[in-house]
Amino acid sequence: MADGLNMNRQLLVSTLINYAGRNHGATEIISTDSSGNTFRSNWSLIAERSQRLSSALASEGVKQGDRVGTIAWNDYRHLEAYYGICGMGAVLHTINPRLHDSQIAYIINHAEDQVVLIDPDFLEVAERIAHLVPSVRLWVVLGDEAPKSSVAVKYVCYETWIDEKREVLIWPELDEWAAATLCYTSGTTGNPKGVSQSHRAIVLQSWATCTGDGHNVNSGQSILLAVPMFHVNGWAIPFAAAMAGAKLVLPGANLDAGALVEHIRSEEVTFSAGVPTIWLSVVQYLERTGRDVPSLKQIAVGGSAAPSSLIDILEDKYGVSVSHVWGMTEMTQGSAGRFTHRVERLEREEQRKRQSMAGREIYGVELSLIDSEGQEVDRDGQTPGELLARGPWVAGSYFRHDDDSTHLESGDGSWLRTGDVATINDEGYITIVDRAKDVIKSGGEWISSIDLENAAIAAPSVTEAAVIGLPHDRWGERPLLLVVLHNEAELSQEEILDVMKPQVPSWWLPNDIVAIDQIPHTGTGKIDKKVLRTQFADHSWSAAI
Numbered sequence: 001m002a003d004g005l006n007m008n009r010q011l012l013v014s015t016l017i018n019y020a021g022r023n024h025g026a027t028e029i030i031s032t033d034s035s036g037n038t039f040r041s042n043w044s045l046i047a048e049r050s051q052r053l054s055s056a057l058a059s060e061g062v063k064q065g066d067r068v069g070t071i072a073w074n075d076y077r078h079l080e081a082y083y084g085i086c087g088m089g090a091v092l093h094t095i096n097p098r099l100h101d102s103q104i105a106y107i108i109n110h111a112e113d114q115v116v117l118i119d120p121d122f123l124e125v126a127e128r129i130a131h132l133v134p135s136v137r138l139w140v141v142l143g144d145e146a147p148k149s150s151v152a153v154k155y156v157c158y159e160t161w162i163d164e165k166r167e168v169l170i171w172p173e174l175d176e177w178a179a180a181t182l183c184y185t186s187g188t189t190g191n192p193k194g195v196s197q198s199h200r201a202i203v204l205q206s207w208a209t210c211t212g213d214g215h216n217v218n219s220g221q222s223i224l225l226a227v228p229m230f231h232v233n234g235w236a237i238p239f240a241a242a243m244a245g246a247k248l249v250l251p252g253a254n255l256d257a258g259a260l261v262e263h264i265r266s267e268e269v270t271f272s273a274g275v276p277t278i279w280l281s282v283v284q285y286l287e288r289t290g291r292d293v294p295s296l297k298q299i300a301v302g303g304s305a306a307p308s309s310l311i312d313i314l315e316d317k318y319g320v321s322v323s324h325v326w327g328m329t330e331m332t333q334g335s336a337g338r339f340t341h342r343v344e345r346l347e348r349e350e351q352r353k354r355q356s357m358a359g360r361e362i363y364g365v366e367l368s369l370i371d372s373e374g375q376e377v378d379r380d381g382q383t384p385g386e387l388l389a390r391g392p393w394v395a396g397s398y399f400r401h402d403d404d405s406t407h408l409e410s411g412d413g414s415w416l417r418t419g420d421v422a423t424i425n426d427e428g429y430i431t432i433v434d435r436a437k438d439v440i441k442s443g444g445e446w447i448s449s450i451d452l453e454n455a456a457i458a459a460p461s462v463t464e465a466a467v468i469g470l471p472h473d474r475w476g477e478r479p480l481l482l483v484v485l486h487n488e489a490e491l492s493q494e495e496i497l498d499v500m501k502p503q504v505p506s507w508w509l510p511n512d513i514v515a516i517d518q519i520p521h522t523g524t525g526k527i528d529k530k531v532l533r534t535q536f537a538d539h540s541w542s543a544a545i
Helices: 013-023 043-059 076-087 101-111 120-132 158-163 199-210 237-244 257-266 276-289 308-318 348-355 449-457 493-500 529-535
Strands: 028-032 038-042 067-071 091-094 115-118 138-141 155-157 179-184 194-198 222-225 247-250 271-274 298-301 321-324 366-370 385-390 407-410 413-424 430-435 440-442 445-447 462-472 476-485 512-515
Touching (some): 013 043, 013 199, 013 237, 028 043, 028 076, 043 076, 043 158, 067 076, 067 101, 067 120, 076 247, 101 120, 101 179, 115 120, 138 158, 155 158, 179 199, 199 237, 257 276, 276 308, 308 321, 430 449, 440 462, 449 493
Parallel strands (some): 028 247, 067 091, 067 115, 091 179, 138 155, 222 247, 222 271, 271 298, 298 321, 476 512
Antiparallel strands (some): 179 194, 366 385, 407 413, 440 476, 462 476
16 A cells, blocks of 8 residues: 555455445335236345355355356346355356247356256246256256256255355455356357456446446436346346445336336336337337326337337327437447437437437447448448447457457457447447348448338338348349238338338338238347348349339
C-alpha cells in the first residue's frame, strides 16, 4: 500500500449475492416452478440456500474449475444454482433444453459436466441421453422429490440434498479471472461452441446493466425475467438484480401472455426484458381482454428487432418505453437503447428512428466496422460493414476450440468478428443490416433481410415473416419472402407489397411471397434460415412477381 493504491479485492460473483443478502435481504424473489406453484423467497434466503448447495456439490467431489450443468426454467432453485455453483469456484454451465438431444449430449460431453441440476420437466431428456454422457455422476432433480433412480440415471432430490446435515461451505476468495459461467452457442453452423465468462467479466457486465444507459436495474425496480436463464445467463439480469438488490419475478415454464400479464399486475413489475415475440403476444392479449399493465414502465427487447407498430402501441397506449439491445453469446450485451439527455429532447419522430435501431454502444464494449478489404468504415449511419467488438466481457476465444477465424488481429489488438453486418452513426447507434451469412447480394448490392422482414410484419395479415436469398440467373441472388398469416387470412401479395413499398427501396422488394404454416426457429428463438434455405432450395422464380 506504500504507493497509495487501492485495496486488492477480487470482483467475484459471490460478492453480488453476499451484498444482496446483507443489504436487501427482505427484498422478494417471487418464483413459479414447473408444476405451477408459486414460492416467495428473498435475497437473504437465496444467499443461505446457495451456500448449502455449494456444500452439497463439494460433498460430491466437485472442485474449483469443474463444470456443473443446469437444465432448468427461470425459478428460485435455478437462481440458487447460479450463485451456489459460482460461489464455490465451480463453473455454471446453463444448458438450453430446446436444443436437440444430440446437441445437449455433445455440449455436456464437451464441458465434461460432473453434476447436472435438472427441472422435473426435462427428466425424459436425462433418460434419453444419460448413456451418452459418462462424465455426469449425478442428476439433481430441482423439486421437492425425485423419481427412483433408473438403470441409466442416478437421481437425488434437490431439497433433500441441500438440507442434509453437513458443514456449510464458506465461499473461497477466488481469482477474479477464473471462469464463472459457460454458455454454448446454438450451433446453427456446426457444433455449438462454448463461451466462458470470468467472475470479473460477470461483475463488470452486471455493473453496465445497472447503469442508467444500460437497463437501469436498481433497488427500486420490480423485474420480470422473461429471458430464459439458460440463454446467455439471462442477459446478466440475475446477476445485476443481486448487485442492485432489486425485486425479481421468475415466471418458470409458463410464458403465455396471460400468465406474464398476471405476474406484471400482481407483483407491480416495472421492468422486463425478452424477445419481440413475447411482447407481441402480450399486446395481443391486452387488446383482446381490455386489461392493462399500469406498473410496467420499461422493457428491453433483444434477439431480433421489434416491429415499429409494436413499439408504437406499447408506448402510446400502455405507457411502456421500449429500448432495443444487441448482444450475443460471446458478450451478453454490447448495446442498449435508452435515450441520452439530448435525444430525450428531440421530436418524437426522431426518437422513434433511434428506437428502431439496435441500441447504442455502451461503455465496456468497443465496436468497429470494417469493409471487405479489412479497412475501417466511417460511422456515418449509412455505410455498412462487418461489425467487430472487443472489451472486458467479450470472448477472447472459445472453450476448448481452436478457431482463429472468429477473431481478427489488427495493429491495435484483437477483435471478435460478430458475424453481423451493421452501420453505426456518430451517436453510437447501431443498425444491424443482417447476419453476414443471411445478407442478400443482388446485382453487386446488399439487401437487408431484416429490414424486409420488419416491413412485411407491418401488413395486417402477417404475424411473422422470414426472408432468404435464393440464386437468380440475372442478379445472383433475389429475396424470397415467407410469411405466416393470421387465422383465416388469405395471401394477398399485392396487399403485403403495398405495405412494404414505402419502407424499403423498390429494388429490394421480394421476387415472390409464399405463405407457410410456421417458420422454424433455433434453440435460442431466432429464425433458422439454414432450414428455410434447404426447404426452398428448389423454389422456382417462374411465378415471381
